[in-house]
Amino acid sequence: MVGKEFEKLIEIMAKLRSENGCDWDRAQTHESLKPYLIEEAYEVLNAIDNNDDDELKEELGDVLLQVVFHAQIATERGAFSISDVINTLSDKLIRRHPHVFGEAEGYSYARWEEIKAKEKGGKKRTSIGDVNHALPGLSLARRVQENAAGVGFDWIEIEDVWNKVEEEISELRTAKAQEEIEEELGDLLFAVVNLARFLNVDPESAVRKATEKFIMRFEKMEKAIEKDGKSIEDMNLEELDSYWNKIKEHEDVNEL
Incomplete structure (x- = not known):
């Protein structure tokens, strides 16, 4: 059933991009669609925050539309198809979960990063892994902290994190030059993100x-x-x- 519904979606997208399709859809490119993908991702987050299943269902559909849209444009360029996207994802999920689909025992962050590094044709740059520097600042900080924690570089007690936040506040209060103020404020925000992580809150x-x-x-x-x-x-x-x-x-x- 899902297969037929997905094929219908692909056919609709192809028609919208065809000669007799929609002028707006036909005019779009990978570049022009970039803001919409980001916008739709945040709409999903908003639906989750609202605990609204109907809204979440609709917004997930809008994100899926962006995936199908980009895949259709790539198909027209002769680069890849939606089938290639799906197969690449399926292969990656199996490859990165040897503890589920292979002989390995239990999840291991270190193994996950080793697999990712091999996929990219070399060794990982650091134990923190290959992070996406395009993430918003708070999300990037959380991701880096999670990766560092995955290899054991982390606070043990939350009280230590509270102390770090207070330390950074004190250092910011005494900062003088603008460059120093910016640096200390960044350190404070980074420490607060760490605190949020310990409190199980997405900053x-x-x-x-x-x-x-x-x-x-x-x-x-x-x-x-x-x-x-x-x-x-x-x-x-x-x-x-x-x-x-x-x-x-x-x-x-x-x-x-």
Whole structure:
């Protein structure tokens, strides 16, 4: 059943890209589609955060569309087909899981990285592995820390991580030159990512939620100010803080 449905999807994509298809779809290239792939990936994360299965189903479909779209463009170029994409993925999954499909016993991070290095035709650069430097900063930091932890380079107790965060805050407070401030702030953020990892929190998701919460509260504050016949531009910080705290208090009451 899934095979037929997937074939139907491939046929639809091919028709959209055909001479009698959609002008917009026909005009797209690998380069022009790059922003959409990133956007759709974040839409999936939002659906997961919302715990909405219907939304997740739809957004996963949008990500799949991007995969099929790129594969169709590659097919037209004579580079590879969607079948090649699927077969490459299947082979990689089997090859990278010898403890499931082979004779190896149990998962091993070191073995995983060795397999990846062999696939790329050489030795891995470091035990941290071949990380994707295009990741957002917080996600890149988390990934590097996870890889380092995989070879035993990690804090043992979470209290040590708390101490590291406090140490970095202290160093940032005493930083003078702009270059030093930037470096110390980076160290602090890196330490906070480590703390998030120990608390089993994804830092990228956490900061996005915090930002969305700020936006929601700010919009509520503006509406409350307008309702009182005032303008936010004419108010001082003390007055704004008063409205802000009322918004927070109202949220706390509703959560009880």
